Amino acid sequence: MTATRPLAPYVIPWTGEFTPPTRIVISPAGVSYADATQDAAHRDLDGVLWEPCVGTRTGRPAYAEELHPQRQRDAMENFRCAVCRHPADRTPEGMLWLLPLLDDEIPVTGWEGVQTVSRPCARSTPTGLLSCAHGSAMVT
Ligand SMILES: [Zn+2]
Secondary structure, eight states: OOOOOOOOOTTOOBTTEEOOOOOEEEETTEEEESSHHHHHHTBOTTOOBOOOOEEOSOSOBOTTSOOOHHHHHHHHHTTBOTTTOOBOOEETTEEOOBOOOOOTTSOOOOSTTOOOSBOOOGGGSTTTGGGSTTHHHHOO
């Protein structure tokens, strides 16, 4: 008999993964890693510096931790579902997005500045959750 590996959303870190100690430099140009090679490896095309993460997807899903930086970056840059890593769904109206509820007190003048929650595929949205390859076991 083999042990069943728990299922977790793609972007969730595991207890076998961790952020290594990394020396950073703060200068008038901004924040960077002291190691230029590491800085280049973790900086995206927009110049955003991403946190390194090492280790393996072993142990348990660490739901209380920050999202896994490389998998979050992969999901964002490649328009993948943050839950099952499937390509985000598109319809004739565009790409499916989950957006936060807006405060009724604040007048809505547009969607500028509203941060998305994730780019899900239809299988991983609340209404499509049960049909997601992993969804029924990932979200409670
Ligand atoms: Zn999905």
